[in-house]
Amino acid sequence: MYDIIGDVHGYADRLIALLKAMGYTKKNGVWQHPERTLISVGDLVDRGTGQRETVDILRAMHEAGYAHVIMGNHEYNAVGWVTQDHQGNYLRPHTEKNKSQHAAFLAACEGQQGWYNSTIAWFKQLPLFLDLPELRVIHACWHEASLATVKPFLDSNNALIEEAWPLSGDTRQALHGALETLTKGWEVALPAGYFFADKDGHKRYRIRTKWWSETARSYRELAVGAGPKGALPTQDIPGGALPGYDNKKPLFLGHYWMRGTPHLLTPYIACVDWTVVEPTGLMAAYRYDGEQPLCNSKFISV
Ligand SMILES: [Mn+2]
Numbered sequence: 089m090y091d092i093i094g095d096v097h098g099y100a101d102r103l104i105a106l107l108k109a110m111g112y113t114k115k116n117g118v119w120q121h122p123e124r125t126l127i128s129v130g131d132l133v134d135r136g137t138g139q140r141e142t143v144d145i146l147r148a149m150h151e152a153g154y155a156h157v158i159m160g161n162h163e164y165n166a167v168g169w170v171t172q173d174h175q176g177n178y179l180r181p182h183t184e185k186n187k188s189q190h191a192a193f194l195a196a197c198e199g200q201q202g203w204y205n206s207t208i209a210w211f212k213q214l215p216l217f218l219d220l221p222e223l224r225v226i227h228a229c230w231h232e233a234s235l236a237t238v239k240p241f242l243d244s245n246n247a248l249i250e251e252a253w254p255l256s257g258d259t260r261q262a263l264h265g266a267l268e269t270l271t272k273g274w275e276v277a278l279p280a281g282y283f284f285a286d287k288d289g290h291k292r293y294r295i296r297t298k299w300w301s302e303t304a305r306s307y308r309e310l311a312v313g314a315g316p317k318g319a320l321p322t323q324d325i326p327g328g329a330l331p332g333y334d335n336k337k338p339l340f341l342g343h344y345w346m347r348g349t350p351h352l353l354t355p356y357i358a359c360v361d362w363t364v365v366e367p368t369g370l371m372a373a374y375r376y377d378g379e380q381p382l383c384n385s386k387f388i389s390v
Pocket of ligand 1: 095131160342343344361
């Protein structure tokens with residue numbers, strides 16, 4: 089069965105510790121388990137000191153058939169950093185904010201042009217999601233309408249086709265919004281005058297939502313992740329309706345900077361990103377053995 093691991097963000101030492109804790113061993117240079125397949129929810133890069141090592145570990149596992157790796161928003165942005173639209177603009181604008189978010193990866197790639205080119209090419213081949221018989225995996229938001237929008241732009245492995253990349257930055261195209269939703273989540277603009285500062289001190293005027301929630305209605309209840317919740321309005325989000333989830337199969341996500349002891353979001357949804365990037369955070373996984381609903385006791389973390 090499957091071990092689904094959270095965002096690594098270049099913390100290769102924590103990744104290795106988690107692999108060891110789950111009984112994986114390194115043979116012929118490749119981490120592997122005799123009975124289990126690893127699944128990474130993406131976000132391999134940015135922030136930590138083991139950028140290249142993280143990619144090398146997971147790419148080797150992927151290519152040897154011991155792991156699935158899907159695209160996180162950081163891989164999506166890494167491709168966009170070096171890929172231009174039809175007007176010659178980078179898909180990921182080279183602003184100071186974007187540059188600082190990507191700095192650890194770019195620094196690790198300095199003088200490593202061959203490795204960098206090869207890694208970007210590999211990122212482009214990563215599927216946006218997995219829909220296996222037993223489970224689904226996506227980085228941020230399983231949204232049927234967005235999945236339908238991107239479908240004509242996907243290859244048989246659910247990776248974006250080459251022609252889709254230059255179009256993906258065009259905010260007038262439905263493709264752009266759909267990719268943003270799938271990889272970055274369902275975001276909602278705050279009412280005029282409201283903002284919060286994220287963990288890097290950048291002002292944010294939109295919140296990431298608990299898009300799966302069937303009960304929460306207000307901005308404050310629906311906000312997920314970093315940011316002082318107390319600063320958010322208690323009024324309901326106008327129009328209200330969030331996509332929700334159909335619970336047809338267990339779903340695994342990364343992305344959300346969860347804090348505390350790993351636990352399920354709902355009986356059918358597990359986020360495996362428990363914020364390894366912070367000193368008190370965890371590198372976590374969910375060890376899936378076919379159970380429905382999911383179970384809090386199946387999390388493991390280091
Ligand atoms: Mn992440």
